[in-house]
Each structure stands twice: as structure tokens, then as C-alpha cells.
Amino acid sequence: MSGVWGWLTDPAHWSGEDGIPQRLLEHLEISAVALLIALVVAVPLALLLGHLGRGGGILIPIGNIGRAIPTYAVIVTLALTDQIGISPWAVILALAVFAVPPLLVNTYVAVRGVDSDVKDAARGMGMTGGQVLRRTEIPLAFPLAFAGFRTTTVQVVATATFAGLVGAGTLGKYIYEGFSIQDYDELYAGVVLVALLCIVLEVILAAVQRVVFRRTGQGTTRQQLMAEQMDEAMVVSV
Numbered sequence: 001m002s003g004v005w006g007w008l009t010d011p012a013h014w015s016g017e018d019g020i021p022q023r024l025l026e027h028l029e030i031s032a033v034a035l036l037i038a039l040v041v042a043v044p045l046a047l048l049l050g051h052l053g054r055g056g057g058i059l060i061p062i063g064n065i066g067r068a069i070p071t072y073a074v075i076v077t078l079a080l081t082d083q084i085g086i087s088p089w090a091v092i093l094a095l096a097v098f099a100v101p102p103l104l105v106n107t108y109v110a111v112r113g114v115d116s117d118v119k120d121a122a123r124g125m126g127m128t129g130g131q132v133l134r135r136t137e138i139p140l141a142f143p144l145a146f147a148g149f150r151t152t153t154v155q156v157v158a159t160a161t162f163a164g165l166v167g168a169g170t171l172g173k174y175i176y177e178g179f180s181i182q183d184y185d186e187l188y189a190g191v192v193l194v195a196l197l198c199i200v201l202e203v204i205l206a207a208v209q210r211v212v213f214r215r216t217g218q219g220t221t222r223q224q225l226m227a228e229q230m231d232e233a234m235v236v237s238v
Contacts, residue, residue: 003185026169031157034095042103050111051133063105071098079166088168099152106148110141143212150205158198
């Protein structure tokens with residue numbers, strides 16, 4: 001541990017193109033772009049199907065299959081294609097594929113979990129289907145959907161470490177570089193940095209989630225209980 005601490009506190013590792021700030025920025029950029037792609041693909045579809053009450057029998061298996069797909073294999077496959085090659089996009093697209101199923105399922109479940117009496121009351125007030133979705137279902141489903149986003153975000157950031165395999169930088173580069181040259185101080189320093197990043201993101205997103213529940217007045221509703229169950233599931237998976 002003293003060697004790892006010495007590596008982390010060495011000023012030379014905090015500057016330049018191979019410095020920790022640069023690798024951290026690359027890590028966050030790749031994760032953010034992958035999450036954005038996944039959100040654009042998954043959320044509109046999940047909102048539509050959740051509002052219509054259809055597709056649950058298909059989405060749940062998709063979510064299970066998505067968890068079973070090895071992200072490492074997807075990265076390697078994309079990196080070997082002529083269109084993508086060894087580039088950050090191989091990692092970004094693989095992470096997006098990894099993130100779509102949980103976002104799709106969690107958002108769908110959140111919308112479907114909105115109390116039917118509330119939706120009936122909204123329709124009784126003369127709201128159209130689109131208005132019910134925008135004004136009732138989305139606001140009430142948002143806390144639970146955000147809980148799913150929180151879990152997915154932490155998992156994507158942790159998995160982005162694979163970017164070091166295809167020369168895309170990120171904090172994962174320290175792990176693979178340290179392993180290749182048998183510099184275990186660098187290797188374990190990379191592990192520590194990734195772990196700390198995930199912990200910090202988890203704490204921040206958990207605080208945001210509590211604020212969302214508090215402001216939407218859903219602190220004791222079924223949505224919160226479901227979100228807590230999702231948190232427990234994430235801890236088990238980690």
C-alpha cells in the first residue's frame with residue numbers, strides 16, 4: 001500500500017497527457033457519451049410502452065439478456081470491425097449496449113408502477129393520453145426511473161475501465177499498463193482510482209435521488225420501496 005500511495009502522490013502522475021486528471025476526464029467523457037446514447041434509445045421507447053401498458057413480456061427478457069452479454073466481448077468485436085476499429089467508439093458503443101437494457105426495463109417499470117387511480121383521475125379531468133404521460137406518469141415515475149439511472153451510471157463508469165484495452169485512455173489504462181509491465185503500484189493505483197470514482201458518483205447520485213423523492217413527496221410510496229430494492233440488488237451485484 002505504501003507503494004500505491006507513493007504512486008498516487010507523485011506530482012509527475014498529476015500532469016501531462018498521461019496524468020490522472022486527463023485520464024479521469026477521458027473516463028467521464030466516454031461514460032457520459034455512452035449513457036447519453038443509451039438514454040436516447042431506451043427512455044422514449046420505455047415511456048411509450050409503459051404508458052400503453054404493452055411490451056412487458058418482451059422488455060424483461062431483453063433486460064436479462066442484456067445483463068448476460070459480456071461487455072468485453074462486444075468491445076473486442078467492435079474494435080475488430082473496419083468501420084469502428086480500435087478507437088474510443090468501440091468502448092462507447094459497447095457501454096451503450098450494456099446500458100440500454102437496464103434503463104429500458106427500469107423506466108418501463110417506473111411508468112407502469114404509477115397508481116392507476118391517479119391516471120384515471122387525470123383522464124377524468126379531460127387530459128389526453130399524451131397529457132397524462134407528460135403531466136402525471138412522467139413526474140410520478142421519475143424518482144424510480146432515476147434510481148435505475150443511478151445504478152446504471154455507476155455500472156457504466158466501472159465498466160468503462162475496459163477502454164484501456166483499446167488505447168482509449170481512461171483510468172483503466174493505468175490498470176492494463178501496470179499489468180503489462182508488471183508495475184503493480186500503477187496497477188493497484190488504477191484500481192483505487194476507479195473504485196473512488198464509482199464511490200463518489202454513487203454518493204452524489206444517492207443524494208440527488210433523496211432530494212428527488214423529497215421534492216416529489218414520494219418518500220414513503222411504493223416507488224421508494226422499489227428503488228430501495230434496486231439499491232440492494234446493486235450492492236449484491238457489486
